[in-house]
Structure formats: structure tokens, C-alpha cells
Amino acid sequence: MHSLVGRLRERLKSGWRRFFLAAFGLLLLGGCGVGSGGSDSGNGSGAGGGSGTPPEQLSIKLEGQAKYRADEGVSLSYTVSGNSAASATVTYEGPVELNHDAEKKTISGDALLPGTHLVKVTATAESFSAEDEITLFIDANFGGQYGGGGESQFSLTMGRSQVTETDENNYVLTRSGTLYWYSQATDATEFVNLLCVADVEVSGDEALGSGLCKEVVDDQLQVRTVIGLIVTYKETGELGLTYSYEETDESFDVDFSVAGEAYVSPALDLAGIYRSVLLENLDYLNVTQNNISGDSYNLETPRCGITATLSRYDTELITATEGDGSIIPAEAITIDNCDLTSQTGYAVSVGDATGSGQSGLMLILQSGISDSVVRFDLYTRRGSEYTDPLSKLRYARVCYQGAPTSQAAVYGVAESDCEALTP
Structure with a gap:
């Protein structure tokens, strides 16, 4: 009996010792201020010093x-x-x-x-x-044009990321962007064999999102759902792109380097008459600084006429570099009678581009600015109700201020044509 009582007393002593040690430890942690300090949110919260300075003092x-x-x-x-x-x-x-x-x-x-x-x-x-x-x-500025290699030649274009969510102080919470990429054959045709679009949310040196790709498989147009897309920024200015197809579980990993042509000033005068470099007998485009409109001049049947609004980026906040004008968002895009799925080499790049309410990007590719030559790619994307979700068309300026450019003769455009086409 005495032995049993003794063991109970020893256990009670031991238990109390553990209790007091634990309580003392908690008091020490509280005194160290675990979890306290400066603000971990977007705004500083204001603070006294670690020495216990009262706020009313400093x-x-x-x-x-x-x-x-x-x-x-x-x-x-x-x-x-x-x-x-x-x-x-x-x-x-x-x-x-x-x-x-x-x-x-x-x-x-x-x-x-x-x-x-x-x-x-x-x-x-x-x-x-x-x-x-x-x-x-600090979010990476992914906006720009990039190139990559491999079995096919890749090109990626991303518009400048834009603010999509703010807090009560109008401070930025999220920033999103849209990117397009394509690959083309490395043979003499250079036909586009893959065309993709994705929406991403930018956070630091990464952008995450999802999208769509289209390609021709066994002579049939296939539209794939892109999942798990990650764009990674590297300090060298290069990008890494990884993604998978939901339908096939195929994964892709492509490295891109900066591949833009000459710097394009936001003040570049885009006005003029443009002609498709893909095919003959497509509508001309009359482009101003803010709008695109189609012109079926000398065509029996209007084809691929385009109307769109150009919404240039605001460069006011850019301080690190000059604002680049090579990418311009396009909105309210309508393309009429533009089904090129039966044209060799254009089923992927253009496909059936017909539709209204489209959005996209204009990528300006310039060469020979001194003689007013300007080329651009117009990327367009359509709603989910369309079986062919996106297209890429290319144009060259053939008339500027009513006169032919050096490219006009390549496409059989004479001075009289420029006079008739120019408003």
C-alpha cells in the first residue's frame, strides 16, 4: 500500500513539473512576439519599435x-x-x-x-x-514577341498584363494577360501547324492559366484544351512555357528568347491601305490609328473583310524603358466570309475566321520604316460557340498617304489603286 501511494506522489510531482515547464515556455513565446512585426500585406500598418516605444511617443x-x-x-x-x-x-x-x-x-x-x-x-x-x-x-512584364526552336519554329506574342482586380484603396491585387503562340514548318512553305491562345494571371516571375490550341491531325482540325499552363520569366529576358492537353495528357515544354524586330514607337503612324500577304482576292484593310475597316475594292465577292477597334496601351506608368508600340489590343472585331479551311497551309493559321464579337492583338512587324513599309499580324479569338476558336492573319501596307509603298508592286498595287482606296 505504501509503495502504491509513493508511486502516485512521484507521478503527481512529475506531472506538475511538466505543467509548469509548458506554461513557462508559452510565456516566453508570448514575450518574443511570435507573428508580430511589420505588415505582411500590401500596406504598412505603422508600428512602434521593438524596444516597446509607445505610439504616442513615436x-x-x-x-x-x-x-x-x-x-x-x-x-x-x-x-x-x-x-x-x-x-x-x-x-x-x-x-x-x-x-x-x-x-x-x-x-x-x-x-x-x-x-x-x-x-x-x-x-x-x-x-x-x-x-x-x-x-x-513585382510582376514580370511578359509583353512582347519571342521565338523558339525545335522540330518546328515557334513564336509567342503576349500583350501587356493589365490590372484585373483592386482593393478598396485602388491598389492592385491581380494582373492578367493574354498570350498567343504558334509553330510553323521549317521547310520552304513555313505553314503554321499549331496555333494557341491562353489567358494567364501574372504573379512575380510566373504566369499561370489555361487556353486552347488548334492543329490538323489526320487531315482533321482538332481543338485541344490547354491546362496547367505556366509561363516562367528568366532574368536573361527569356521565357519558359509548359502546358498539357486535357484530352490527350500530352505535355509540352518550349523555351523562348526575345525575338522582336526593331523597336516600334507608340507614335508610329499606322494609317494606310493594307493587303493580305497570305492569299490574293481578300479584302483590303483601311487602317487608322484607332480603327480597321475592310474594303472589297475590285473583288467580285467580298472576302475576309475586317472591322475592329484598336485600343492602345497607356504608357504613362512606364518608367523603366520607352513604351513599346509593337502590340496593340484589338476589340469588337468582326470578320466576314473568311473560311480558308480548304486552302492549303491556312487551315490552322486562319481556318474559319468568320464571326463577330471577337477580340485579339495586333502585332506590328516592321521593316523598311523609312519607306513607310509596315507589316502586322492580327490575332483573333472567338467565343466557345465557334468550332474554330482562333486565327492569325498577316497584312502589309501597300499605300501610305495615297501613294504606293515599296511593297505595292509585289502585290500588283498601282498608284491608281492607292488613289481609289485612300479615303
């Missing part, structure tokens, strides 16, 4: 947009308050690309590399200190 609050595209300027500001604010000095910790202006109380710079960057400010006055921080989320 505090600092860092504010501003926390999500930027890599070519956009960064702009933050802070306020210092409290009884010791007048004598406080502020130090900055963060990316060297950003400049701290203590007089204006701002942190700013032209651009940062894609990824996350911590910005921290600390105010000190005598024995008091306070700090605040913001994590900047």
Missing part, C-alpha cells in the same frame, strides 16, 4: 501601392508621428534601385526585377525607435 507608417509590373515606377510614402516626431531621423532598408528622399518622406524608383522585395523604414529619436515595412510584389 511611430512611423509606410504606405503605397505594393504590386507593380516590372517596367512601372515604384512609389511609396511614409508619415512619422508622436511627441518625438520632429526630432526623428528615418533610415531605409531595401532594394538599392529605390531612392529614399528623407525630406519628401518618399521611397521611389524606376523599376525592380520581378519577384518580392522587402522595404523597411525605421524612425529614431533619442532612445525611442519605430519601424514599418512593406513587401513589394
Whole structure:
């Protein structure tokens, strides 16, 4: 009996020791402030120092947009308050690309590399200190034209990502974009054998999304659903593209390098008359800075007439580089009588492009700007109700300011034609 009581006493002592050790550990963790510190959201929350400075004595609050595209300027500001604010000095910790202006109380710079960057400010006055921080989320600027190789020659075009969601302060939460890519045969025909489109959400140096591809398999047009698409930005400016087909479980991995032609100024005058470089007897296009309209001049049957609105990107926020005008979004696209599925080599690139309410991108390919020659690809995508979901058409400017360009003779366009076609 005495032995049993003794064992019970020892167990009770041991249990109490474990209880007090656990409680003491929790008190230590609480004193260390686990999970406290600067804001992990887009905006600084304002804070006193780790020494326990009361906010009424000294505090600092860092504010501003926390999500930027890599070519956009960064702009933050802070306020210092409290009884010791007048004598406080502020130090900055963060990316060297950003400049701290203590007089204006701002942190700013032209651009940062894609990824996350911590910005921290600390105010000190005598024995008091306070700090605040913001994590900047920099999205890669995937917009541009890229090329890749392999058994087929690949080309990828992505429009500039645009803001799709903001918070109550109008700060950016999400940014999305659209990309098109295609491959073409490496033989003399260079016919397009794959054409794809995808919508992606951009986050740092990656973009994730889904889309559609079309190709001809056993002489039949096949439309595939693209899933698990990842676009990866590399510091060299190259892109990696991986995706799978939902229907076949096939996976693809393509590397792209920057392949744009000469820089295109947003101020480039696009106006003029354009002709398809794919086939004869397609409608001419009358292009202005903001619109496209078809003209069936000298055609017995109008074919592939296009109307569209061009909505240029706003370059106001771009500070890292000059705004590039090579890609222009196109909206409210209508294409009439444009079924080229029976034309050798054009079943994939064009297919049946007929339809209204389409959207897309104009990619300007320039050569010989000095003599007013301009070429462009027009990517268009249609709604899910269409069995052929997307197309790519190419045009060259043959008339400029009512006169033939150097390309006019290639397509049999005379000065009299330019005079008749030019409004």
C-alpha cells in the first residue's frame, strides 16, 4: 500500500513539473512576439519599435501601392508621428534601385526585377525607435514577341498584363494577360501547324492559366484544351512555357528568347491601305490609328473583310524603358466570309475566321520604316460557340498617304489603286 501511494506522489510531482515547464515556455513565446512585426500585406500598418516605444511617443507608417509590373515606377510614402516626431531621423532598408528622399518622406524608383522585395523604414529619436515595412510584389512584364526552336519554329506574342482586380484603396491585387503562340514548318512553305491562345494571371516571375490550341491531325482540325499552363520569366529576358492537353495528357515544354524586330514607337503612324500577304482576292484593310475597316475594292465577292477597334496601351506608368508600340489590343472585331479551311497551309493559321464579337492583338512587324513599309499580324479569338476558336492573319501596307509603298508592286498595287482606296 505504501509503495502504491509513493508511486502516485512521484507521478503527481512529475506531472506538475511538466505543467509548469509548458506554461513557462508559452510565456516566453508570448514575450518574443511570435507573428508580430511589420505588415505582411500590401500596406504598412505603422508600428512602434521593438524596444516597446509607445505610439504616442513615436511611430512611423509606410504606405503605397505594393504590386507593380516590372517596367512601372515604384512609389511609396511614409508619415512619422508622436511627441518625438520632429526630432526623428528615418533610415531605409531595401532594394538599392529605390531612392529614399528623407525630406519628401518618399521611397521611389524606376523599376525592380520581378519577384518580392522587402522595404523597411525605421524612425529614431533619442532612445525611442519605430519601424514599418512593406513587401513589394513585382510582376514580370511578359509583353512582347519571342521565338523558339525545335522540330518546328515557334513564336509567342503576349500583350501587356493589365490590372484585373483592386482593393478598396485602388491598389492592385491581380494582373492578367493574354498570350498567343504558334509553330510553323521549317521547310520552304513555313505553314503554321499549331496555333494557341491562353489567358494567364501574372504573379512575380510566373504566369499561370489555361487556353486552347488548334492543329490538323489526320487531315482533321482538332481543338485541344490547354491546362496547367505556366509561363516562367528568366532574368536573361527569356521565357519558359509548359502546358498539357486535357484530352490527350500530352505535355509540352518550349523555351523562348526575345525575338522582336526593331523597336516600334507608340507614335508610329499606322494609317494606310493594307493587303493580305497570305492569299490574293481578300479584302483590303483601311487602317487608322484607332480603327480597321475592310474594303472589297475590285473583288467580285467580298472576302475576309475586317472591322475592329484598336485600343492602345497607356504608357504613362512606364518608367523603366520607352513604351513599346509593337502590340496593340484589338476589340469588337468582326470578320466576314473568311473560311480558308480548304486552302492549303491556312487551315490552322486562319481556318474559319468568320464571326463577330471577337477580340485579339495586333502585332506590328516592321521593316523598311523609312519607306513607310509596315507589316502586322492580327490575332483573333472567338467565343466557345465557334468550332474554330482562333486565327492569325498577316497584312502589309501597300499605300501610305495615297501613294504606293515599296511593297505595292509585289502585290500588283498601282498608284491608281492607292488613289481609289485612300479615303
